[in-house]
Amino acid sequence: MKKAEVVFIPTPGVGHLVSTLELAKLLINRDNRLRITVLVIKFPHTTEVDLYTKSLPITDSLHVINLPECSIPPNTPPSSFMNVLLKAQKPNVKQAVSDITTGAENGVLSALVVDMFCTTMIDIAKEFSVPGLIFFTSGIASLGLILHVHTLFERDNVDSTQLLQQTQLTIPSFANLFPINSLPSFMLRKEWESFFMNYAGGLKKADGIIVNSFEELESHAVHSFSSHPDLPDFPIYPVGPLLNLEPKTKRTIDSDDIIKWLDDQAPSSVVFLCFGSRGSFEEHQVKEIAFAIENSGAHFVWSLRKPQPKGTLISPSDYPLSELDSLLPEGFLDRTAEIGKVIGWAPQAQILAHPATGGFVSHCGWNSTLESIYFGVPIATWPLSAEQQSNAFELVCELKMGVEIALDFRVEVGGGANYLLTSEKIESGIRSVLDKDGEVRNKVKQMSEKSRKTLLEGGSSYAYLGHLIDYIINQVSN
Template sequence: MNISTKMEKAHLVFVPAPGMGHIVSAVEVAKLLLTRCHQLSITVLILNHSSINSKVHSYIESQRASSSIVPTRLRFINLPKDETELFSFSSFVKSQKSHVKEAVLKITQSDFVSSVDSPQLVGFVVDTFCSSMIDVANEFGVPCYIFFTSGAAFLGFMLYVQKIHDEEKFDPTEFKDSDAELKVPSLVNPFPGRVMPSAMLSKEWFPFMLDNTRRFREAKGIIVNTFLELESYAIEYLKMPPVYPMGPILDVGLDGRNSHKEIMQWLDDQPPLSVVFLCFGSKGSFRENQVKEIACALEHSGYRFLWSIRRPAPPSFLASSSDYEDPQEVLPKGFLDRIIGIGKVIGWAPQVAVLAHPAVGGFISHCGWNSILESIWFGVPIATWPMNAEQQFNAFEMVIELELAAEIKIDYRNNSEIIVNCDEIERGIRCLMEHDNEKRKKVKEMGEKSRRALMEGGSSYSCLGTLIKEVMDKLSQNNCNEV
């Protein structure tokens, strides 16, 4: 039966985790879907808590103001602020379920989706850390997709750890600092216990990760921020539920030239590929004695550098590091005077704009997945220095599994008492910045592949098309059920 001659419209609800990296990636997924499918509209629900970084709210407002598709097909709704004192991310997410349900009820009952020509709710897309929102999607009778903000190999690792924990009582803390290895199906190489991700050694985070990962198997599919050419082995392993590698999902249109003129002008004065950039993410910071070892290594190496130094974050699970009023309080005496013309110490860094600059030749990174994808996109090789979360796994994958990065450390943890000494850091810098660098060539080639993956006919482009077809098929099924 031909139900309608007009083009039917569909509506998706996105629920990202409230961290900046998670929200930016989710919004970029939404834009990819909307650009390819004009029958689709999306509402992004922003989970709200008093301790959320102000940059999140600024970013959302900038998206409302700047995007031409925002007024009609992409909307943002800030959920009610939760002022209660929550001691874990798990309890925070659970407390938001009622707010999400109420917001979606209003969406489905509003003029936005209730008129004859308005879109029908066809699904949820929820963050890695928000899989309990599957319950809300079930109440509305629509499928739920997980947006996994890390790589495919780590997704496979999480599924494997959850399985052996449930079946064999696997305890990851028994592998910390050990020489034991795991044979992980999503990796070619054995995985050393000493590189166990920090999140899996946490009494707070590990049970939450297990609960979350169990729910993944209930999802209609998992959107992964990766691309086939980067993680072909891991993607081949992941079969059920269906996995959609649609990356690299990045906001690379950010231009720091106007907002950070001093930084960009300093880079303009440096020769091509001469600067090593040090930046350790929104929570990345070091104790004073470690800062001094890094300063020593940079000074002795002789390389030009741009170094983002941040003050340690407060203990809140949503808090970020902040800038020092005067970084001299943690730097060696006279350091800033001695590096004039060679190096520059800054606070928060416009990372995308810096990596895009032709003067930057290497990136010492905490190995957050977004940072890894950005470095690949711009062809800038990484030296690994993981801090927390899953970053130790990412560092292992980049150095050992994919051979795309140099190593400073792959098993460092930011709560560790271990100090990485000046000589070890300097060796990593030299390995990263040497001109005849095979890894630099490999990263540049992978960067070109990452761009082709998103072009028409590319692997991620095709995968996005498959997902859109599935979403729109759900709309057709709903219409058939209504006849």
């Protein structure tokens, strides 16, 4: 029998590609009747994706095709950059899918799995008469939030101005009333409204949504999809946590040093501060963090990045040592030399996995949240952008698995932060996240065990993956 061929279309950028490839590997390792082709779209002038795809084991069941690069007009605004790129790539995707359906050695095309930001590609699934599934790389509560607010905009003619006049909303996928100031910026800004309506409307065109989460973690949100009339009734498949715990790049002398330094620290005594690949702060906020760390007396590893030039999409970079000295409070590095490390890029999974790490001050990106839970490290929440504010609210108020530094802090695209977080507030977060006997720590430890079991036989993610595979295989026999 011919294999069931599934075509994956991840969003450009390493973050989404990594979890897409983890999902692809999970599927083919579970069932040898599947064959997967990943179509890689690149941002113009980037090479980091190549480093990752070249290291993949290419087998009879997993293929990677790099699509031709497209040039984007230089004056394209950030809010429409992605749409322009995907539109330019659509003919290439169509051609690649067409080649797959006619190739003699290929399987029978059974489904397209498109990333949450590539929903415009679902049209191609319809053209080839196969299901269009979406891979949603954030949580289930967050998915419910996006779909519900889209319904309010579309069905009830609510808009961002009216949202801002309220203080909280009832959202089916959250058990508690949801604060308006923890909504993602793209729901609250007029200029992002058409982006949001396209994006959320695209999610509703799916035949099913695969989510990088697990039922034990988000049970209320999972059940809201089957029980609440305001949410779409398509199937959701929580098959996570999909984590890539062996980073492929950036093994540096520094990261060996940090691990050696952690080896000398007491268990659960170190606080790790890290804000993702795009997180950085202005100088006055950096100083408040430094005062907080020093006043808390905690041992620490702080990943401190230099902000990208204003108005660019470049990622933050590492500070040269000479600049660090003038950026931090005078004498900070000397006074804390024995108890902490200020570093640039951080090997996050290795630090979280280390027994000395006792707390994580994080931007609450979903991958970071899942990694922290997996390694049993409680989070102190400091969201910056995207859906990180709603992740922070979920961790602190719904799951009781995080402590609050902030729930509504945000950094606007091409702009600054909405307020300054004081050192007192940050220090209080550091102290409570390191609390050895805290309720939060116990909850995270219990969930850590569940997150390791859910993908094994008998776990909920294992079962959902089985349902997903049955659905795909059935397309071949129909």
